[in-house]
Amino acid sequence: MGSASWNLLRFYTILVYLFMFTPIVVVMLLSFNSSQFGAFPMEGFSFRWFVALWENDAIVRAFQISLVLGGLTALISSTLGVLASLALVRYDFPGKQSLTTLLIAPILVPEVVLAVALLLFLRWLEVHKSFTLLLLGHVIFTLPFVILVVQARLVGIKREYEEAAQSLGASPIQTFFQVTLPLLLPAVFAGFLFAFTISFDDITGTLFWKPGGVETVPTQIFAMLRNSISPEINALGTVMIIVTVALPLLGAAIARRMSSRS
Amino acid sequence: MATQADRESIRPWLLMSPALVSVTLLLVIPVMFIVVYSFWLRTATGAEQVGFYLDNWQEVLTDRFYRDILFSTLRIAAITTIVCALLGYVPAYFIARSKTRYKAILLLLLMLPFWISYIIRTMSWINILGVSGGLNIFLQSIGIIDEPLQLLYNEPSVILGLVHFLLPFMILNVYVAVDGIDENLTDAARSLGATGWQAFREVTLPLSLPGLAAGGLLCFVLSAGTYITPMVLGGPGNAMFANLVFDAIITQLNWPLGSAMSLVLLIVLGALVTVYNRFVGIGQLAKSFK
Numbered sequence: 001m002g003s004a005s006w007n008l009l010r011f012y013t014i015l016v017y018l019f020m021f022t023p024i025v026v027v028m029l030l031s032f033n034s035s036q037f038g039a040f041p042m043e044g045f046s047f048r049w050f051v052a053l054w055e056n057d058a059i060v061r062a063f064q065i066s067l068v069l070g071g072l073t074a075l076i077s078s079t080l081g082v083l084a085s086l087a088l089v090r091y092d093f094p095g096k097q098s099l100t101t102l103l104i105a106p107i108l109v110p111e112v113v114l115a116v117a118l119l120l121f122l123r124w125l126e127v128h129k130s131f132t133l134l135l136l137g138h139v140i141f142t143l144p145f146v147i148l149v150v151q152a153r154l155v156g157i158k159r160e161y162e163e164a165a166q167s168l169g170a171s172p173i174q175t176f177f178q179v180t181l182p183l184l185l186p187a188v189f190a191g192f193l194f195a196f197t198i199s200f201d202d203i204t205g206t207l208f209w210k211p212g213g214v215e216t217v218p219t220q221i222f223a224m225l226r227n228s229i230s231p232e233i234n235a236l237g238t239v240m241i242i243v244t245v246a247l248p249l250l251g252a253a254i255a256r257r258m259s260s261r262s
Numbered sequence: 263m264a265t266q267a268d269r270e271s272i273r274p275w276l277l278m279s280p281a282l283v284s285v286t287l288l289l290v291i292p293v294m295f296i297v298v299y300s301f302w303l304r305t306a307t308g309a310e311q312v313g314f315y316l317d318n319w320q321e322v323l324t325d326r327f328y329r330d331i332l333f334s335t336l337r338i339a340a341i342t343t344i345v346c347a348l349l350g351y352v353p354a355y356f357i358a359r360s361k362t363r364y365k366a367i368l369l370l371l372l373m374l375p376f377w378i379s380y381i382i383r384t385m386s387w388i389n390i391l392g393v394s395g396g397l398n399i400f401l402q403s404i405g406i407i408d409e410p411l412q413l414l415y416n417e418p419s420v421i422l423g424l425v426h427f428l429l430p431f432m433i434l435n436v437y438v439a440v441d442g443i444d445e446n447l448t449d450a451a452r453s454l455g456a457t458g459w460q461a462f463r464e465v466t467l468p469l470s471l472p473g474l475a476a477g478g479l480l481c482f483v484l485s486a487g488t489y490i491t492p493m494v495l496g497g498p499g500n501a502m503f504a505n506l507v508f509d510a511i512i513t514q515l516n517w518p519l520g521s522a523m524s525l526v527l528l529i530v531l532g533a534l535v536t537v538y539n540r541f542v543g544i545g546q547l548a549k550s551f552k
Contacts, residue, residue, distance in 0.1 A: 002458065013353040013368070020375060020429060023386035026396060030389055040399040084281035091274035101544060103281055106289055108544075110487030110531055112504045114289065116524040120299060120517055121292035140288040143281060148551040201379035203490055208511065218381045225494060229388045237382040244377045 031234035049235035074196035081146030115208035153187035186255035300522035318522035339486035354436035415497035432477035439473020
């Protein structure tokens with residue numbers, strides 16, 4: 001390809017990236033604006049909106065709920081997901097293709113439909129809107145993502161290591177804990193962080209499942225938007241971006257260290 | 263006593279059973295339940311009448327109000343998908359064929375939006391397009407306009423928000439497809455006398471179509487099922503079909519009607535996924551996780 005047309009493609013790519021990132025950069029920029037109103041022009045640099053967040057009980061509570069919900073979701077979802085991925089990658093059995101489709105079905109069904117079905121079914125079973133319902137909902141729609149990520153990582157781990165351990169006399173349980181699990185850890189970790197991030201960021205299902213008075217950070221932002229955009233919302237957005245972007249980056253760094261050591 | 267082979271064949275089922283039980287109890291049965299529920303009736307007193315009534319289905323399928331909103335939802339989803347394809351193909355191609363060290367940075371940046379909450383990415387446009395947003399302030403300061411323009415709360419701003427949300431899905435899927443095409447194929451086409459553009463049109467573009475289809479499916483299904491974007495960036499007249507579901511379930515508490523509407527959405531989008539699976543295969547979607 002000629003360098004002129006290649007430059008044109010580069011220019012196009014830069015424009016598209018600007019489109020993707022300008023609004024996000026603006027959110028972060030405005031959250032440091034010292035002016036009364038959450039808008040341009042920037043009047044000065046200040047942390048006052050972050051202090052305001054810290055002093056706002058509703059927001060602190062939303063953060064606590066989001067963290068606990070995300071942590072529990074990630075724990076359950078990555079446990080279920082890792083076990084299922086092991087079965088799908090390591091074993092051959094009849095009906096594997098359709099079971100794989102069934103396990104990733106929660107992302108093929110629109111989240112609104114999943115939310116309505118789960119809400120109404122559990123309500124019929126007398127399980128009303130509660131933290132438990134939120135947790136079950138988050139587990140079911142993060143599970144396919146965990147399975148897809150962990151499966152992709154598992155394919156890269158050679159079976160020979162396990163076979164070697166077993167031929168040297170290790171029991172299947174010993175092999176799992178001493179050989180498979182350490183090799184698997186980066187994949188488990190990736191699945192865990194992925195589930196946490198998806199749960200922490202979710203709003204579509206959460207608005208259906210959350211009990212009155214309980215807010216996660218995204219639903220809190222949504223409720224605050226009813227009034228109009230404020231510098232506090234931008235600051236809250238900035239904190240969320242930092243949490244959800246820093247975590248996977250941290251996770252990737254740790255995973256790289258773990259795999260370089262082994 | 264179970265033999266070694268027996269235990270070996272049971273093991274995958276044991277490993278899968280917690281996930282399978284969860285999906286069955288929390289997805290399969292609930293969806294079957296709302297199928298049954300959609301034939302029940304909500305009486306004027308708010309009580310539910312168990313039975314086999316077609317009223318909800320009749321209302322959703324024949325009332326012009328629902329049909330118009332269903333069509334406008336599909337239109338918005340289609341426009342969003344096409345705009346995503348037009349905006350996303352070139353960057354995906356550029357990243358895949360780039361040989362510089364910026365390739366890794368561009369890929370990392372492409373992953374960032376997936377980690378940033380949908381609600382933040384949606385509301386971020388208020389800072390730009392709002393009455394006191396960046397664009398209005400800028401246009402006023404250079405004297406092009408005197409009064410701020412009302413740029414938000416209309417259909418274009420809903421589509422803009424959806425495109426911004428879904429573009430990374432499109433770029434990622436097309437990137438995976440283009441990256442998987444052997445460059446020797448285009449070189450071969452060139453050496454046989456094709457121009458760069460011809461080689462692209464005859465070789466690269468057709469081979470990247472599965473990725474484009476995967477990205478397109480995600481864009482379409484995710485935009486057709488949203489209710490957050492219209493609530494944040496749309497006006498009163500921009501409700502999409504999922505907004506009707508949300509209203510029926512959360513505001514009016516008419517659960518049988520909400521069930522029927524959810525199923526209409528599921529059937530329409532499910533048909534699309536089935537057609538896609540028939541021609542491209544669900545496996546293409548999984549490739550972007552590798």
